Amino acid sequence: MGKNKHTTQTYPPGVVITLEELMRYEYYVQDIPLLPQHPVYTILAGRHASKLRGRGLDFEEVRIYVPGDDIRNIDWKVTARTAETHSKVFNEEKERPTFVVVDQSTRLFFGSQLLVKSVVAAQVAALSAFYTVRRGDRVGGIVFNEERNDFISPARSKSHVQHLLTRIADMNAQLPTRTHIRQDPDVLNEILHKTGTLVTHDYVVTVISDFSLANEDTFRYLEHIAAHNDVMLVHITDPMEAALPDGSLVLSDGFRQVLWDNSTRHNGERYTEDFEKMKSALTERCRNYRIPVIFIDTGAEVSSQLMHFFGKTNQ
Template sequence: MRDHAARIRTGTAPRTRPTADADMRINVTLAHLRALEGRARSLSFLPRQPARSVLNGRHASRLRGRGLNFEELRNYLPGDDIRAIDWKVTARTGEPHVRVMTEERDRPALIVVDQRMSMFFGSQLNMKSVTAAEAAALAAFRILEQGDRVGGIVFTDSGIVECRPQRSRASLNRFLTVLAGANGDLRADAPTVQPVALTQVLRKVARIAPRDHLVIVLSDFDMVDAETENLVSGLARRNDLILGLVADPFAEDIPGGLKFVASDGELQVEVDTSDRTAHGGLRDMAQGRLAAIIDWQRRFGVPVLPLSAAEETLPQMRRLMGLGPR
């Protein structure tokens, strides 16, 4: 596993890469992810968010952003924000004084992207893995342009690759290269392996981002348990945590009257959704998992961005962040 992760990171792992004329709705290329840079400028991950942004909602924690450093104490001047007045100094001297604060130079960001086989599904537009990859690239470009360090974790069924947050184009390009490579490895005939659990990934996130980071997790949140919830709660207390819940309408509302065969690569089962019991069980299982993740917003104060693989990525991100259509 470790050797495979190292080869992905260095670009030496053998894989079937998408060709230039490949369908970007199924597998993305590095060129496709790089082409998103210009469109990323319409987003913002700074603390001040539009009123309708889910990052500024009633139940979600506001983005704390960069911290503030004390710069100087000086006399009040016309036009100064009265909220900056230091009332203790003002009372002691008899003249109004304000505290001048400067924003810290950067806030490290860590973008965690799920590229497991559970993400290799789409019923209308994109594979969930493509939506997650595009959202990650858009966020990474925008965060770097804001002057913050950006890094990421890309995890697949077979391994986890870390890219430590740095403020450099080379580091961002390395992250996108890893992401495009992992996405290109997803295919219907991929060998069956025991997938990496989300809990294992979040342990690494907690080690890399102990506090005061912006952490964005883009996943369908398959394979979560009680420890996953504990890790999410802990990360939310010490960092600005955003959960991008990537789903497909088929999972949210499984159509009735379908007959299909589901397989994990070794075993298979025939599913008939015209059977009310089978249909109801599948629907309740899928909707229950989505509802449990969305409920983390209420319980832990974590903003959840529900991203659909049935829509283009950027327009729905803009809508969720309270921005109008372009």
């Protein structure tokens, strides 16, 4: 139960999230291994080791000379001993700043069980930010809704993470109190276009949304960003999107209503099949651009879902 500075209203847990709650996610990343066995594309990815020719930070091995190797790295002792030219290989750490795109639009103010989507998006962003800084990289991003977007330039400190999370918590706290909402179907694409102008190369760009407004332009912007950066989509879902409860329901988009019954003409089965097809189609489409997609459910604890994904990816 928590209060926010925009209202004295008290909300049930999972409806809004405070800065204090987001700051606690620093402790969820303490047990994550900092050196994965191989490079991975994950929401939590930060610094990674890459083998580069030439001088670097740490000596790794000696191998047979390959045309194009820097002659300054020839190991003359090994070469003399083996009568075959050998080169030293160094291991250099490349910086991988993280740029999080956090959706806090009204479409995410929905949840049928444990949390609402907007709270889940905020928690995912907090985990990503703390993990990035813990690994020694910079973190920044954009927090947005239909009315505005806040840009936070990348930096490397806990105080900067707090600044980012403050923006997220402030925008999250506005959701229950919004009375006038400007419907903007292009808001996600506008933010992705802006992201493409802000990040240069070698970023880890994490886009956190339910992608309910995604269209062909969305994939065009994602492909552009992914050309020189690692992009990860975190798709926030809700159990009610996967299966509707049995019985008669009145469904509405705010303008129209429809009477729904799962048992009529196999409606429930087709509804679930359509959801699974959506997930598969999105995953396959993004695979073409080397963009991983992770689905996070509002009906389960967020950190365990992410930690399971991260640990599974690095095995």
